[in-house]
Amino acid sequence: MITGRNQADYHSLKTWRIKLLALLFLLGSFVIAARLFSWQVLQSDLLANYARVQQQSQSSLPAMRGAILASDGFPLATTGEAYLLWASLKDIVDVKRTASKLAPLLMDKPEENDATASAKTEEELVLNEEERIKTLLGRTDVVWVPVKRKIGKEQKQQIESLGIKGIGFDPEEGRAYPEASMAAQVLGFVGKDTAGTPKGYFGLEGFYDLTLSGSKGVKTWEKDAFGNPIILGGSHKVGAQDGITIKTHIDRSAQYLVERHLKEGVEKYEAAEGVVVVMRPSDGAILAMAGFPAYDPAKFNNFDKEFYINPAIGESFEPGSIFKVLVMAAALDSEAVAPEDKCDSCSGPRVIAEYTIESGSKQYYPDSTPKEIIEHSDNVGMIWVAERLGEEKMADYLQKYGIGRSSGIDLQGELVPPLRDSDDWGLIDLATASFGQGVAITPIQMVRAVGALANAGKLVTPQVVDKIIAQNQEDDIKPQKTEQVISPRAAKQITDMMVNGVESKSDMWPIPRGFQVAGKTGTAQIPVAGHYDPNKVVSSFVGFAPANNPKFVMIVSLKDPKVGQYASQNAAFIWFNIADDLLPYFGAQPN
Amino acid sequence: MKKLKAAIFSSLGFDKKLLFTVLALVIFGVVMVANASVVDATRTFGDELFFAKRQVFRAAGGLFLLLLLSRIPYQIWNKLALPIICVTLVMLVSVLIPGVGTEALGARRWINIGIIDLQPAEFAKLALCIYFAHLFAKRQAFLPFIFALVLTVGLVMLEPDMGTAAIIVFLSGIIYFASGANPGYFLALIPVGFITGALFILTSDYRRERVLTFLNPSADPLGTSYHIRQVLIALGSGGIFGLGLGQSRQKYLFLPEPATDSIFAIIGEEFGFVGGLAVIILFSYLVWRGLSIAARVNDPFGRLLAVGITSWIGIQAFINLSAMVALLPLTGVPLPFLSYGGSALIFNLAAMGILLNISSQRRYG
Numbered sequence: 001m002i003t004g005r006n007q008a009d010y011h012s013l014k015t016w017r018i019k020l021l022a023l024l025f026l027l028g029s030f031v032i033a034a035r036l037f038s039w040q041v042l043q044s045d046l047l048a049n050y051a052r053v054q055q056q057s058q059s060s061l062p063a064m065r066g067a068i069l070a071s072d073g074f075p076l077a078t079t080g081e082a083y084l085l086w087a088s089l090k091d092i093v094d095v096k097r098t099a100s101k102l103a104p105l106l107m108d109k110p111e112e113n114d115a116t117a118s119a120k121t122e123e124e125l126v127l128n129e130e131e132r133i134k135t136l137l138g139r140t141d142v143v144w145v146p147v148k149r150k151i152g153k154e155q156k157q158q159i160e161s162l163g164i165k166g167i168g169f170d171p172e173e174g175r176a177y178p179e180a181s182m183a184a185q186v187l188g189f190v191g192k193d194t195a196g197t198p199k200g201y202f203g204l205e206g207f208y209d210l211t212l213s214g215s216k217g218v219k220t221w222e223k224d225a226f227g228n229p230i231i232l233g234g235s236h237k238v239g240a241q242d243g244i245t246i247k248t249h250i251d252r253s254a255q256y257l258v259e260r261h262l263k264e265g266v267e268k269y270e271a272a273e274g275v276v277v278v279m280r281p282s283d284g285a286i287l288a289m290a291g292f293p294a295y296d297p298a299k300f301n302n303f304d305k306e307f308y309i310n311p312a313i314g315e316s317f318e319p320g321s322i323f324k325v326l327v328m329a330a331a332l333d334s335e336a337v338a339p340e341d342k343c344d345s346c347s348g349p350r351v352i353a354e355y356t357i358e359s360g361s362k363q364y365y366p367d368s369t370p371k372e373i374i375e376h377s378d379n380v381g382m383i384w385v386a387e388r389l390g391e392e393k394m395a396d397y398l399q400k401y402g403i404g405r406s407s408g409i410d411l412q413g414e415l416v417p418p419l420r421d422s423d424d425w426g427l428i429d430l431a432t433a434s435f436g437q438g439v440a441i442t443p444i445q446m447v448r449a450v451g452a453l454a455n456a457g458k459l460v461t462p463q464v465v466d467k468i469i470a471q472n473q474e475d476d477i478k479p480q481k482t483e484q485v486i487s488p489r490a491a492k493q494i495t496d497m498m499v500n501g502v503e504s505k506s507d508m509w510p511i512p513r514g515f516q517v518a519g520k521t522g523t524a525q526i527p528v529a530g531h532y533d534p535n536k537v538v539s540s541f542v543g544f545a546p547a548n549n550p551k552f553v554m555i556v557s558l559k560d561p562k563v564g565q566y567a568s569q570n571a572a573f574i575w576f577n578i579a580d581d582l583l584p585y586f587g588a589q590p591n
Numbered sequence: 592m593k594k595l596k597a598a599i600f601s602s603l604g605f606d607k608k609l610l611f612t613v614l615a616l617v618i619f620g621v622v623m624v625a626n627a628s629v630v631d632a633t634r635t636f637g638d639e640l641f642f643a644k645r646q647v648f649r650a651a652g653g654l655f656l657l658l659l660l661s662r663i664p665y666q667i668w669n670k671l672a673l674p675i676i677c678v679t680l681v682m683l684v685s686v687l688i689p690g691v692g693t694e695a696l697g698a699r700r701w702i703n704i705g706i707i708d709l710q711p712a713e714f715a716k717l718a719l720c721i722y723f724a725h726l727f728a729k730r731q732a733f734l735p736f737i738f739a740l741v742l743t744v745g746l747v748m749l750e751p752d753m754g755t756a757a758i759i760v761f762l763s764g765i766i767y768f769a770s771g772a773n774p775g776y777f778l779a780l781i782p783v784g785f786i787t788g789a790l791f792i793l794t795s796d797y798r799r800e801r802v803l804t805f806l807n808p809s810a811d812p813l814g815t816s817y818h819i820r821q822v823l824i825a826l827g828s829g830g831i832f833g834l835g836l837g838q839s840r841q842k843y844l845f846l847p848e849p850a851t852d853s854i855f856a857i858i859g860e861e862f863g864f865v866g867g868l869a870v871i872i873l874f875s876y877l878v879w880r881g882l883s884i885a886a887r888v889n890d891p892f893g894r895l896l897a898v899g900i901t902s903w904i905g906i907q908a909f910i911n912l913s914a915m916v917a918l919l920p921l922t923g924v925p926l927p928f929l930s931y932g933g934s935a936l937i938f939n940l941a942a943m944g945i946l947l948n949i950s951s952q953r954r955y956g
Contacts, residue, residue: 015886017769018898022882028909029875033868035916039826040864047827054824055840224630224843 057227061217065175066243068187068204068212070252071287071466075178077187077205077297079243082174083151085159087137088144091166095137101162103130105155106148108302150174150298181296183255185310186248186289186464188412189297202308204246204464206412211468214243247467247474249285254278257581258288262556265574266292270562271539275311275443276578278554281451281544283479284460286409287552313409316417316440317557320524321360321377321567322542323436325494326449328370328385330397333457333490336388342367343384350380352431357383360523360566374497375504377521379435386434394430395422400485401449401459403441408461408480415442436522437532443555446542449485451553453494454518454544457486499547509572512545512580514590519543519575521567526560536560539567541575551586554578605661606950609880613657613943616873616928617650617936620854622836624931627857628850630842642850642931649933653940660944661951668945669892672725676739679718682711683746700750701934710934712747712755716762717942719743720899723763727770728892736767753791753798754922758907760784765902766895769885805920818853821846822915825856826867833863850931852923855915870929871912878905884950893949900942 039047067078085106092098107129136145149172151159156169175190188203200209217240222230229235258276266274278288291311295303309315331337347366349358359379365372373381386394398404404419417440420429432438444462452459461480468475486494498518502511511517522540525532540557544550556575564570583590625643632641668675685702686692692699693708701708722739726732740763747756764784768777792798804815825841828834839860842849849857859867881901888894904927911926913919925932927939 017771018882018886021765021769021898021902022879025878025882025905025909026875028913029871032909032912032916032918033871035918036826036859036867036871037864039823039916040829040859040867041831044827044830047824048830050820051824051828051840054845055843222840222843225845230840230843 054225055222056220057223057229058218058220061219061237061240063214063216063240064242065190065198066212066214066245066469069245069247069469070179070250070255071248072252073247074252076183076248076250076252078176078178080174080176081153082149082172082176083153083156083169084149084172085147085151085156085167085169086144087147087167089137089139089166090143092137093165095134098164098166099130099133099137101164102133102147102159102167103127105158105162106133106151108299152176175298177296177298179252180298181294182252182259183250183289184294184297185291185308185312186250186286186411187297189300189308191300200412202413203310203411204248207410208246208465209412211246212243215241217241245469246465247469248464249280249287249466250289250464251287253585254288254582255290257585258578259290259292261574261578261581262290262292265556265570265577266558269539269558269564269570271558271570272560273311274556274558274574275315276554276556276574277312277443277447278552278578278582279447279451279462281454281460281550281553284448284451284462285466285479286462286464289464308413310411310413312443313407313411313414314442316415316442317538317559318439318524318527319436319441319446319540320522320538321436322446322450322520322522322540322555323439323441324374324377324382324434324522325453325498325520325542326398326401327382327389327394327434328374328497329453329486329490329494330393330401331385331389332370332493333486334389334393334397336390336393337370337385339370339493342369343373343378343381345384346373346378346381348380350383350431352383352428353426355428355431357431371497371500374494374520375501377435377501382434383431386430391425391430392422394433395420395425397485398433398439400483401452402445403439403449407442407444407448409444410464410477414444417441436524443557446540447553447555450542450544450555452485453491453498454550454553455482455491456488457484457491458482459485495547498543502543505568505572508568510576510580512576512583512590515545515579515583515588516547516591517543517545517576517579518547518550519545519572521572523565523567539564539571541567541571543575543579545579545583546588546591549588551588552582554582604951605947606880606884609877609884609943609950610947612873612877612880613928613940614654616877617654617940620929620936621646621650623854623858623929624850626837626861627839627842627854628931630844631849634844645933646931646936649936650940653937656937657940657944657947660941661947663948664952665893665896665945665948666890668721668896669725669728672722675718676722679711679715680742680746682709683715683743686711687746687749698750698752700752708933710932712750712752713934713938715743715747716755716759716903717900717938719759719763720766720896720903720942723766723770724892724895724899727766727895728890731770731773733773733776736763748791751795752923754910754924756791757788757922758903758910758924760788761906762899762903765906766899769898770891770895801920801922805917808917818847818921819914819917822853822856823917825853825860826915829860829863829867831863831865833859833861833866836861851925852911852921852930853915854930855912855926858929859915874905874908874912874927877901881905881946884946888949888952893952897946897949900946903942904939 065079067075070076103126107125136147139145186203188201188205190198190200190205193199200206200212217238219237221235224230258278262274262276275291279286289312295307346364346368348364349356357379365376365378368378368381398419406414406416429438448462460482463479465477495518498520499516502517502519520542524538526536526538538557538559539561542555544553556571558571561570624646628642629639633639686699691702693701693703700710726736744756744759792802800815808816808819821841825846839857841860842857846853846856858870878901881897885894885897888897907924907927910924914921925935
């Protein structure tokens with residue numbers, strides 16, 4: 001019995017130890033299973049994401065940038081074939097000979113408009129390019145160098161025909177400009193953003209960048225640890241959505257002749273720069289818009305940044321006498337003055353506070369009517385008009401004309417100079433504003449406001465783009481709602497005064513035969529640090545024609561012309577030269 | 592047909608559930624080795640089934656050995672215990688001799704004997720199970736136990752093979768514990784084991800690095816922690832139900848050792864948490880069957896041998912799985928039955944044969 005009990009004790013003791021072992025193993029398996037649950041269930045998303053990151057490769061499929069078309073459908077900017085020329089250095093036989101062969105084909109042609117390049121002769125440019133290529137090909141730290149970007153198809157064929165060893169081409173997307181630098185400042189250009197992807201800057205390229213650029217596609221595939229695609233792996237492709245093409249109101253012929261006349265004018269009158277905007281008053285369509293000097297969007301990098309700015313929307317100036325028509329129209333509309341009223345303070349210079357204001361010609365016309373005040377561009381007369389109108393209404397009307405707010409034009413880079421607050425108008429401010437000093441505006445604001453006078457008092461929103469074209473389907477971009485700024489009666493009255501003003505100088509100006517033109521000159525002083533520059537002016541002419549049924553409203557503005565003392569001697573001539581070409585082109589019938 | 596089956600199994604008279612568990616693991620292992628090694632096999636040998644073919648051959652050999660040993664009365668090992676341990680020690684010494692032992696990846700672990708590369712350390716685990724069962728079946732032979740243990744572990748560490756050494760230490764401790772060890776002696780051994788282990792870790796750069804990586808896995812994602820990171824990515828992308836058989840992406844050269852030490856990561860990736868849990872349950876069930884066999888055997892040698900063999904498989908499986916789920920540092924311990932490897936599979940199956948024989952005799956013990 002005793003032995004048996006001992007054996008049983010011994011046995012149960014050992015079984016107890018085995019049971020403890022089994023328990024420990026069981027516990028271990030629980031811990032492992034719990035931990036496995038944590039990795040595979042709780043943290044699965046995070047880890048699976050790491051897996052995707054390392055197992056998948058991606059490449060983006062470029063979307064083709066939409067074109068910018070002129071009103072006749074001809075492309076002003078388009079996405080074309082372009083190439084990167086590269087050299088594989090170990091395959092280059094003779095660095096010196098290769099460089100001298102390539103240089104004449106690769107050098108940048110001197111820019112007509114580029115002041116920095118014109119100083120150099122073509123020979124120098126070739127030598128510079130040869131030196132640049134030699135340095136590139138002589139590098140020993142790399143085996144492959146990009147030699148030149150954005151090489152066109154023809155240029156590529158020329159280079160290929162040379163049969164040079166060790167060079168080759170890679171396709172790259174390039175913006176092509178079939179009309180060269182036409183409307184450059186309206187178009188803007190395509191550069192690269194900080195991430196290196198193409199991005200539109202300024203003008204239409206900037207404003208419509210998202211529309212034009214479309215959306216990139218993505219191709220994803222699975223790879224092994226060395227980056228090779230795996231056999232059973234899937235691949236996934238999201239096709240690129242090509243950019244949308246935009247069709248503008250820009251009329252190629254009008255734009256061409258505007259640019260030609262402007263360039264000739266700027267050169268003839270030795271102006272620092274010039275700007276012309278031609279707008280259809282009925283719907284705000286921008287038919288032509290040009291600044292000079294401009295730049296070549298295909299080689300925007302070669303130009304200083306100031307050339308990128310479109311002066312029609314991006315530069316402000318004090319308008320001077322062209323502003324008088326707006327003030328007068330406001331006074332007529334509000335019946336502050338009537339056409340038959342006579343100025344009772346027009347017999348000499350006006351003294352307001354510590355300022356003495358003279359008329360531009362130093363001549364005075366007592367008892368002038370509004371018509372005569374416009375005809376003589378009479379500053380003291382305008383002060384009389386403005387005083388009749390009053391500060392409050394002056395501010396109100398200017399605001400209604402769109403001064404001090406964005407014109408709403410569909411271009412990137414619009415500058416909006418602020419307008420004095422309505423409760424901040426002093427007597428002197430009212431007086432100077434009446435003849436367009438002490439207010440800053442942009443040419444587009446001016447042309448838009450005068451457009452309202454031409455359009456029976458209705459203010460339109462200027463618009464460059466007419467239609468967007470996606471998948472061969474055209475969608476009209478409707479003109480924005482118009483605002484009635486002044487009554488049709490007041491518009492007719494101011495138009496008649498402007499026509500009279502132009503006709504009074506018919507012996508001086510080349511007014512297109514058989515047409516009534518409503519216009520106004522303005523020679524404004526340029527404010528410099530708190531006072532006016534005694535030597536420099538901005539000469540402008542704004543007007544519309546034919547006066548009774550305007551096909552266009554146009555502003556011509558020259559900054560600092562050296563030839564001709566007044567706008568009537570320079571800007572007006574450019575205006576009439578352009579109008580002479582535009583009127584028959586737009587099908588206007590002479591009376 | 593049913594009668595025929597019944598005839599075969601009743602004549603064998605061993606634990607069929609244990610056999611089926613082992614068979615399930617081996618077959619699954621062959622499939623997973625074939626699947627997990629396909630990329631490496633194609634890349635290295637130009638034959639996508641290079642590893643698979645060899646594993647099938649070894650599995651067949653191992654299963655034959657299992658059936659053979661299940662028919663040999665286990666008592667014979669009690670008598671052969673001393674010669675077996677002597678042969679083991681000779682092999683462990685000879686593997687260290689240049690020209691006899693084959694060196695790979697900085698370690699001497701293999702002896703080439705014609706058809707296969709034999710890993711003496713794998714044999715040593717089985718041999719120690721037999722020898723310690725033999726020792727403790729008669730009496731509490733503490734000194735010979737410590738002597739044999741230190742000698743074997745020392746030789747294994749010279750290869751070096753820290754993983755196997757750890758398994759040997761644990762399984763020896765368990766046999767000693769199960770034999771009714773003096774609690775004082777046994778408890779005294781635990782700190783000694785820990786200090787020795789810590790010394791080994793601290794005196795070797797790569798071991799210290801592995802432990803540091805384990806403690807701070809995000810330290811060097813492309814260097815030392817690359818392996819565990821890839822294991823966890825495989826497990827995580829498997830999710831609950833896995834990507835499906837053959838759908839592993841991590842085997843495309845991201846995951847190191849996909850067919851050997853890391854095969855569980857591929858299982859987790861392809862069969863998800865469900866598949867991984869099934870493997871854990873299979874091993875737990877195997878351990879439970881093995882320990883219940885041990886509990887029912889009255890013969891002290893048979894009981895301790897069963898405990899030893901079961902613990903060996905259990906410990907090795909749990910060390911591998913714990914490393915896979917980042918509970919332990921990676922030590923290069925293969926997963927029994929599942930990982931690619933000749934010696935390991937063959938000796939694991941041989942040990943199972945002996946365990947099955949013990950189970951067949953339990954009623955007469």
